[in-house]
Amino acid sequence: MQKEHILSKNQKIIFDLIDKFGGPMKAYSILFNVQKKGIKAPLQVYRALDKLVEIGKIHKIESRNAFIACQNSSCQVSKATAFSICESCENVSEISNSKLSKYLSNFSDNSGMKYSKYNLEFFGLCKKCKSK
Amino acid sequence: MQKEHILSKNQKIIFDLIDKFGGPMKAYSILFNVQKKGIKAPLQVYRALDKLVEIGKIHKIESRNAFIACQNSSCQVSKATAFSICESCENVSEISNSKLSKYLSNFSDNSGMKYSKYNLEFFGLCKKCKSK
DNA sequence: CTTATAAATGTTATATTATTACATACTGTT
DNA sequence: AACAGTATGTAATAATATAACATTTATAAG
Known part of the structure; x- marks a missing residue:
């Protein structure tokens, strides 16, 4: 809801x-x-x-x-975002991968930090640009 | 080397x-x-x-x-970076977590993108700021 | 309905972050 | 010595973002 x-x-x-x-x-x-x-x-x-x-x-x-x-209709707050960015054509799309978001939302280490938000940007070549 | x-x-x-x-x-x-x-x-x-x-x-x-x-002596190229950022005191530190970096470096989905780099920023409160 | 409060708007000026363009100099080859 | 690649110096300007202040609109409480 x-x-x-x-x-x-x-x-x-x-x-x-x-x-x-x-x-x-x-x-x-x-x-x-x-x-x-x-x-x-x-x-x-x-x-x-x-x-x-x-x-x-x-x-x-x-x-x-x-x-x-936002390309993810269920996303009411920007607290867990991941994007893929093509370094050639600059196309950007939002990654909706529940395993990834679960992994990152639950991430914790021994630093004592309490994480409440993350932003992840992947860079590479998209399908089209790869094949050029 | x-x-x-x-x-x-x-x-x-x-x-x-x-x-x-x-x-x-x-x-x-x-x-x-x-x-x-x-x-x-x-x-x-x-x-x-x-x-x-x-x-x-x-x-x-x-x-x-x-x-x-760079706080990670083995990091010769900035192709896989993760940071924790305290939103109160703005303290930043680099996260060196081999499970995390392995997970993200190997990440792929069905978008057809070939990922070669990522940058991840976690936000939250550091130990000191949490206890204030 | 009216008063109080929060949220949004309008406007001007300015601060902050980053790049273009062009000339020159240094460094390491062959 | 000639060449290529990298680094430097300098001036101007582009691109991104915020401060400060006045006003208006929306929302909730009495």
């Missing part, structure tokens, strides 16, 4: 754009694309992005400074 | 600083700290950082835009 977050005006505009685009988008590219909808300033974009990340509707691809819509 | 990389002048100045500091350092903080040694421009810092990352002497903490000296 997942809590429905009602998005505000700006949040909805920005989420819809990212979701429709389907891949990772950069903040200023988002800004450019929503200027016709009245969102004029970077901060308006970043505020919406922050909120959308917080509620798990999008994720930040840290190594690319880009944002992608 | 690990290949010895002979560092150039700027690379050595910057590596020594990061290594001595012991924690993650940001590029412009590095710049500030090496200006007395004659390194005046951001690009000089970024070039050295790029090279040091490439040869595995330092790693980039993507979620923090910061650089930390």
Whole structure:
């Protein structure tokens, strides 16, 4: 059972754009694309992005400074994320692998750290780029 | 057996600083700290950082835009990295766990991607911050 | 319904992080 | 000595992100 977050005006505009685009988008590219909808300033974009990340509707691809819509409908909070990134075509997709997420969510070591969140990025070549 | 990389002048100045500091350092903080040694421009810092990352002497903490000296002497290339990050005190340390690294290095799924590299960041509270 | 509070918005300016472009110098071969 | 590869120096600028402040809208409590 997942809590429905009602998005505000700006949040909805920005989420819809990212979701429709389907891949990772950069903040200023988002800004450019929503200027016709009245969102004029970077901060308006970043505020919406922050909120959308917080509620798990999008994720930040840290190594690319880009944002992608969550591809995993059950993911209400961004506390366990894994992505595969093609270093040739920059295609990104979210990995939904229950064994992997279980393994990482349960990971602990003798450092005394209490882990509550992780983000994993795999890099390589996608199917298409491999065969070129 | 690990290949010895002979560092150039700027690379050595910057590596020594990061290594001595012991924690993650940001590029412009590095710049500030090496200006007395004659390194005046951001690009000089970024070039050295790029090279040091490439040869595995330092790693980039993507979620923090910061650089930390490799704490794992056997790590000549940054192709399999894992870090624990305290969200309260921002302490970062490199995780050296052979089961974890084996698990992730061997990870594959049915996406057709050939993975050659990964970076994992765990977030939570360190021992000290937990008990506050 | 009205008061209080939290969340979201709008706007300007600015801080922080990173790269482009071009010229020069050093290092190790053949 | 000539060449190739790597590193350096310098100036300008691009790209990413936040601070500060004023205002408005939504939500909940009395």
